[in-house]
Amino acid sequence: MKIRAIALNTFKEAVRNKIFYLLIFFGVFFSFSSxxxxxxxxxxxxKILKDxxxxxxxxxxxxxxxxxxxxxxxxxxxxxxxxxxLSKPVERRDFILGKFLGLxxxxxxALTIMISVFSIFILLLSGTFDPFILLYFIFLFTELLIIISISILFSSFSTPILSSIFTIVLYLIGHVIWTFNEFKYKLINPIEKFFAYxxxxxxxxxxxxxIKGALVMNDPISIKIILxxxxxxxxxxxxxxxxSIHIFKRREF
Amino acid sequence: MNALEIKALSKSFRSNFLYKKTSILKNVDINVNKGSIYGFLGLNGAGKTTTIKCILGLTRPDHGTIRLFGKETGKASDRASIGFLPESPYYYDYLNAKETLALSGKLSSLSNEKIKERTAKIISLVGLDGKEDLLLKKFSKGMLQRVGLAQALINDPDLIILDEPFSGLDPIGRKELRDIILSLKAEGKTIFFSSHILQDMELIVDDIGILMNGKITKEGKLKDLVKKTIKHPVDYSLEDLFLKEIKK
Amino acid sequence: MKKNTYLLFSLIFFLLIGFSQYTYDLNTDYFKKRNTFLALPSGKTMRILSFGNSELVADFIYIWSIQFFSNYNILNSKQFIEDIYNLITDISPRYKDPYLMGSTIMAIEMNNIEMAVRLLQKGSKNMEDEWIFDFESGYYTSKYLKNYKLAEKFYKKASKKKGAPDFISRLLYHSIYMQGKLEESLALYQSVLKSASTEMEKHSANLHLYQIKFEIDKRKVKSAIDLFFKRYGFYPDNINELVTYRLLEEVPKDFKGHYYNYDQKKGTIDPREGYMWKK
Structure with a gap:
């Protein structure tokens, strides 16, 4: 499997980089500082600890x-x-997919290390294990996959600095876009309305x-919302x- | 049947969408005979690397056809019969030589047993014995060139494309590379390589093509080309021919 | 010697740094009383600006507020208290501690019960299944405002919620009793006695019932005696006379079935036993 080979190679590259461990270390360190x-x-x-x-x-x-x-x-x-x-008999599609899967x-x-260490930390401090942490894991992982796919999209045609800025901005927008609900109903002009939607x-x-808030507050999350x-x-x-594949296919090197 | 046949290949680039397009290749025709060594000559910026990229599908030509062993290229699977050594030896420096070869083999859809078998053979061929487990980070340029050659040969290709293989090698390395190329020819492989180190080229090539400003100005058997213009049979060489072409 | 020159100079600079910091500190009173100015964005703005970490922001403002309100050098710190706790509870409406902490500061330190109850009722609205906000509201209104009618409302709300402890219903009955609704509270305490499981609870219910019965009887007897006094100009010799003159239907007995002591000089009745109940 070519995709698997590219994915494993990407994983190897990340794992053989010191920054990867440094960021995981800081994640664990700051979660302990809670x-x-x-x-x-x-x-x-x-609550503060978990937050x-x-x-x-x-x-x-x-x-x-x-x-x-x-x-x-x-x-x-x-x-x-x-x-x-790409000089091997590899489709460009396989390159993008392999990169995505490797990341x-x-x-x-990374997430498994951080969350399991933190769960053990919480378990030692409070004596309780919240099974909802698994849901948190799945949700955060999905969010990270979206971020990864966006960063792959941008870096398939842009420079790394621009790509990181774009990706960070999109990440921030992604967390405030819900506020559009506030005013998209208030718009009357159909063009503005269309634009807002x-x-x-x-x-x-x-x-x-x-779902950090719901997790800490023990609020129920309906199965419909999850799915x-x-x-x-x-x-x-x-x-x-x-x-990304479309852009990368047309790209010339 | 030709191993590689390029007809009327042209390519132009736009460095910025505001600028006008500049033509890199203009109607390039190349014929590489099966089982021969083809030397692709040209100054820096003549379009050698662009031609190679077109063959490999890294860039799309504006016009023209490229045939590999009689079949028109365009799909990824066509590259299965090609081995390519890029000009700048950039590989994954966090991998060791063995892992690089394994990755290269997997990308060429080789089975694990086949990879193992080929790796052992090629590592001794390119002279990397005892260094398979060293990370590429620690390799010198000459050694990286050997790794590059090894990864290009892992899938036992019929056509081997080498982009500036002699640059950055010491005299012994060049000698060894020449020997490798000749031994590959003896196995029946076709070798297409670009270079501007004429002395090395002259020693091994059968055919040459000279690319000048995006056009092939001379193509044919080295012997014929050098003979045709002969005036002083003793010391007329490829270098004289090349310099004459430049001055035109 | 030469290779340590830079090190030596840096040491001198460190000494200078220490000295200048020391002189600065000599002329600065870090703990002087001062006024402060606060400009906080709204809860909604903070939620947007937190980019998905609103709980964390609420935590930090809450922790900061504890430090802020326990800093007695800031003269006007309490001026902003309602805004600050409204902000925290806007950002994280289901975070329990800020409601409780905020209302405690408002009630105990500032003696502003209305404000405390407002905050607690916000909590009760945002966390409908939580009894503690209504309980605390009732506690503050009964203890500090002596507004038992309002307290009854709060206790009633609290006692109906899931997980509410039993003592809330007893506080509710107490607030009813304190409003002077004696008959109603007599019935309520009788039901408490019926459902009491421990000796302690039974004893306590008995004490309450004795007291309430006494007060009901006292009120009855008092009005009869007053009528008697109006008519004849003196107090009766004993309670039986009131029955004889048809001012009372019967001679009242206390909760244990004994007669009360009658004080002819004052014209009142007292409980026979030394039952005392804090009031």
Missing amino acids: KLISMLTIGDTL VGFASINLFSVLIAIFTGINLVYKEIEKKTVYFI ALTMFV FIYYLFPNLEKFN SSLAYGIFYISAILLI
């Missing part, structure tokens, strides 16, 4: 996704290692994958990857 911050509060320390821990895991996994995603794809082109792959595997490993449906809505969010994630990733 203990310190939770000492400052009055009342429920476990800080999940937020730092989230932050660092997103950083890993953006930077390894952009770095690993762009580096291929910049360092001309892409000649090595997905990388994120899976267009933007709303075009940009990734990442806030739906953010529709996961379906949304899969559709979005597929769409972005297809565009």
Whole structure:
């Protein structure tokens, strides 16, 4: 399997890079620092502990996704290692898919390390294990896959600095796009309305994958919400990857 | 049947969408006989690398056809019979030589047993014995060139394309590379290589093509070309021919 | 010697750094009383700006607020308290601690019960299945405002919620009793006695019932005696006379079935046993 070979090679590249371990270390380190911050509060320390821990895991996994995603794809082109792959009987489609799967595997490993270490930390401190953490894992992983696919899209035609800026901006937009609900109904002019709806449906809505709050507050999440969010994630990733393949196929080196 | 047949290949580039297109290749015709060594000559920027990229499908030509062993190219699977050594030896420096060869083999759809068998053979052919497990990070340029050659040969290709294989090699390395190329020819392979190191080329090639400003200005058997213009039979060489072409 | 020159100079600079910091500190009163100015964005803005980390932002503002309100050098810190806790609870409406902490500061430190109850009721609205907000509202209104009618409302709401402890219903009955609705509270405490499972609870219910019955009887007897006094100009010799003159239907007995002591000089009745109940 050529895709598998490219994916495993991508994973190898990420794993043999020191920055990968550094970011994981910082993710774990900051999630441990939640203990310190939770000492400052009055009342429920476990909430603060979980909030800080999940937020730092989230932050660092997103950083890993953006930077390894952009770095690993762009580096291929910049360092001309892409000649090595594309001069073999390899479809360009397989290159993009292999890169995506390799990065997905990388994120899976990074996230598994961070979340399991943090779960053990919580377990030792509070004596409870929340099975909803698995749901959090799946949701965060889906969000990261969307970010990876976006970073692959951008780095398939742009420079790494621009790609990281675009990807970070899209990540931030993805977390505030829900506010469009506020005013898209208030617009009357059909052109403005169309534009608002267009933007709303075009940009990734990442806030739906953010179940940190519900997890900490023990709010129930309906199965409908879970399934529709996961379906949304899969559709979005597929769409972005297809565009990336389209652009990459036309690209000349 | 020719191993490689290029007809009326042209290619122009636009460095920025505001600029006018500049023509790199203008109606290039190349014929490479099966089982021969073809030397592709030209100055820097003449379009040698672009031609090679077109053959490999890394860039799309504007016009023209490229035939490999009589079949028109265009699909990825056509590259199964090609081995390519890029000009700049950039490989994954976090891999060792063995892993690079394994990756190369897998990308050429070889089975694991086949990869193992070929790796052992090629590593001794290119002279990397005892260094298979060293990361490429630690390799010198000459050694990287050997790795590059090894990865190009892993799938036992019929046509081997080498882009500037002699650049950056020391005299011993060049001698060894010449020997390798000759031994490949003896196995019945076709070798197409670009270079501007004329001395090396002169020693091994059967045919040459000279690319000048995007056009093939001379193509044919080395012996014939050098003979045709002969005035002083003793020391007329490929270099004289090439310099004469440039001055035209 | 020469190779350590840079090190030596940097050491001198570090000494200078220490000295200048020391002189700065001598002239600075870090703990002086001061006023402060706060400009906080709205809860919704903060939620948008947190990019998916609204819980974390709420945590940090909450932790900061604890430090802020326990800093007694800021003279006007309490001026912003309602805004700050409204902000936190807007960002994270289902975070319990800020409601409780905020209302405690408002009630205990500032003695502003209305404000505390407003915050608690916001919590009760945002977390409908939580009893503690209504319980605390009831506690503050009954303890500080002595508004038992309002307290009854809050306790009633709290006692109906899931997981509400039993003592809330007893507080509810107490607030009803304190409003002077004696008959109603007598019936309620009788049901408490019926459902009581431990000796302690039974004892407590008995005490309440004794007290309530006494007060009901006292009120009855008092009005009869007042009528008697109006008519004859003196207090009766004993309670039986009231029955004889048809001012009372019968001689009241306390909850244990004993007669009350009658104080002829004051014209009142007292419980026979030394039953005392904090009031």
